[in-house]
Amino acid sequence: MLSGQLNPQEFPVGESFSSLRRIRQWSRLREAVINRLLFACALVSIFTTIGIVVMLVAQTVGFFSKVSPLEFFTGTKWTPLFQPQHFGVLPLVGGTLLTAGIAILIALPIGLASAVYLSEYARDKVRRVVKPSLEILAGIPTVVYGYFALTFVTPVLRNVFPNMIVFNALSAGLVMGVMIIPMVSSLSEDAMVAVPRSLRDAAYGLGATRLEVATRVVMPAAVSGIVAACILALSRAVGETMIVAIAAGSTPKLTLNPLESIQTMTAYIVQISLGETPHGTVEYYTIFAVGLLLFIMTLLMNLFSQWFVRRYREKY
């Protein structure tokens, strides 16, 4: 109470008191300026999002004045660049879901197992080394992953599946799965580490093994964080562009066979954006419709994840 606290009553009234007031006015002004500045920064990202949505919607409206929504959403052929033109988006959606599905099939078990290992089994020293190493995976440029898939994974896999196409969904999906492992593992582990010790003690005290504690107490208690991590990883996989553009091919095809060449929504957008399709044509407008659909898909996933987290928020 002696020093460090500026209590006006302990100051002699007079000059030092008024200087104190000046300091206060200054700091209040500073607070106001900082407040505005931070607000402006937040606005930048909000306006960017709004701008993107407005642009996408406006262009998509233009697209749907030429192509019927019914064909777009239910057609099973996507050939905007060839005659006869077909605008059924399902092959692209299918390709996207196929690669993302393969990726999640890889990332979910490995990511969750890593998270369980890190939070329940690993010694502190091990965790301090392994966790950042895993996170490095997320920092590798996706173009590197893409070439890794095309020039290493595909040749290896072709020894196993001789009839596999060079550009195929499997390689791209597998490598994408590796890329999103740290997203699943890191965020799930955070959620699991946050489960209080007392719950683990309770389970151990009842004769549970380490694995039972992990799967029956810790994971259920952390379920909202784990699901959020998985959805985040899934939406990352759905939006991933470089790997699929390089390794998965550019053949829009509605198939479940991962050995075939497909095209994802993102890869299609890249193809048109970089290609020579004249602006203003229907072909050109397709990328906005596809882009908006992609945006809506990931938005829905994020909304679901937010709803889930709120619904199953940790109650311990």
Next chain:
Amino acid sequence: MESNIASLEARRLELWYGRFQALRDISMVIPRNRITAIIGPSGCGKSSLLRCFNRMNDLIPGAIVKGEVLFNGRNIYAAGVDPTEVRYRIGMVFQKPNPFPKSIFENVAFGLKVNGITDNLEEAVEQALHRAALWDEVKDRLLKSAMELSGGQQQRLCIARALALKPEVILMDEPCSALDPVATLKVEDLMRNLAEEYAIIIVTHNMQQAARVSDMAAFMMMQEDRAGALVEYGPTSQLFTNPKDKRTEDYITGRFG
């Protein structure tokens, strides 16, 4: 009633947390069908001792136990003893009620399920809740979350959870410290009933509680190097009315004012 038959026995028990020795040379015989209270100033190692009795210290990295703890004549620290089996037969109730964020039913059934005892699950759960004197309060909402119970109810649920496994010993670490006087009395009544079948060891800071409920009492204190040691151990009536050790007397009278 069988009495004075050893249920647990500590022999020259020592405990280290890394290089820090937390318990030194503890030897004591815990009788069956009795309540044994462990008292002593904060930090003297009461909880640590309790955790030695069901190998919970195994879970703390760096913890090392030396000496023996005999359970029905068998050393629970012997090579080849499965610590999960030890914990299944020696139940534990913690200071703060720590129900799982699951239904009341699932809380009680948990220990049975992980130990593979799934016959007559419902009957076993009901029985455990009866014995923990909680059945009447929860019988219409077994599938509701345990987190909706009051603190006292949660603690009795944790006791029911331990009882469901029909353990032979129940370790309780300050089980009433988070409860109000009414809930405390309920848990104490419950302990008296349970002592007819089990050996109970309770750590408590509350002298009146130790005097009220326990048959045997152990007084622990820290030595100069902060290692906990047993100062005096004997029948509660003797320890409280006619302590042999000056330090026990000082502690007890100091607490009583």
